[in-house]
Amino acid sequence: MNHSGGRLYGIGVGPGDPELLTLKALRLIRSAPVLAYQSATDKESIARKIVSQYLPGDQIEVLYHLPRALEPEKATSVYNKETEAIEVHLAAGRDVVVLCEGDPFFYGSFMYLFTRLSHQYDTEVVPGVSSLMACPVALGIPFTYYNDILTVLPATLPKEVLASKLLSTDAAAIMKIGRHFSKVRDLLHELGLIDRAKYIERATTTQQRILALDEVDPDAVPYFSMIIIPTQQRL
Numbered sequence: 001m002n003h004s005g006g007r008l009y010g011i012g013v014g015p016g017d018p019e020l021l022t023l024k025a026l027r028l029i030r031s032a033p034v035l036a037y038q039s040a041t042d043k044e045s046i047a048r049k050i051v052s053q054y055l056p057g058d059q060i061e062v063l064y065h066l067p068r069a070l071e072p073e074k075a076t077s078v079y080n081k082e083t084e085a086i087e088v089h090l091a092a093g094r095d096v097v098v099l100c101e102g103d104p105f106f107y108g109s110f111m112y113l114f115t116r117l118s119h120q121y122d123t124e125v126v127p128g129v130s131s132l133m134a135c136p137v138a139l140g141i142p143f144t145y146y147n148d149i150l151t152v153l154p155a156t157l158p159k160e161v162l163a164s165k166l167l168s169t170d171a172a173a174i175m176k177i178g179r180h181f182s183k184v185r186d187l188l189h190e191l192g193l194i195d196r197a198k199y200i201e202r203a204t205t206t207q208q209r210i211l212a213l214d215e216v217d218p219d220a221v222p223y224f225s226m227i228i229i230p231t232q233q234r235l
């Protein structure tokens, strides 16, 4: 359906390496009159940093804030308010490119804008290289073979839930680790998975670090970190 107003783009910018952008993402990022990006804190947006070298310098920029771990009641009003700043430009007929780390529809903050704006404005989503794909490659470990089941788990889940999911899968990615690191590490010891598990932070960036789980300082685990448990090689 054709709507009036500007067009909304949700663009995946990949996990960190500026060369892991698609050609389509690059074209749209360079040509958009308005660039929007999210930050969970007041610090620089990671998505903007990834593409900064490609920006022409004459675009309108909109920084919107979506704090992490909001309670659902508070989240709705925050998302509604932050969406308004972007809608102003769409209503005025200006296309808006929203930058998203990794892929926009894989735990991406863009989805909150999509649900609020896509019924009213023409919207296009450009997939990106997700951290789910980038981390095993950066670690150099084949992840899944043949009929393997892969399970993606937010570390924020209760320990019992993580345990039951880990026991019924061949391979797993554990995301959003941060302050949940010790709980996950202890569980992996209990389940006998510690030797298969690999830890990586800020994959594909110049600050990438790969550590054995027992070497990680639990108080210094960044949000952009992941634990990968590859399948067991059977060939």
Ligand SMILES: C[S@@+](CC[C@H](N)C(=O)[O-])C[C@H]1O[C@@H](n2cnc3c(N)ncnc32)[C@H](O)[C@@H]1O
Pocket: 015, 016, 100, 101, 102, 103, 104, 105, 106, 107, 108, 109, 129, 130, 131, 132, 135, 174, 175, 176, 177, 200, 201, 202, 203, 204, 205, 223, 224, 225, 226
């Ligand atoms: C809100 S999700 C966003 C995922 C993103 N849309 C994607 O496709 O990669 C954030 C989580 O993704 C993971 N993540 C994103 N980028 C990463 C990176 N460069 N290195 C390690 N983990 C990363 C972390 O587990 C982090 O807690």
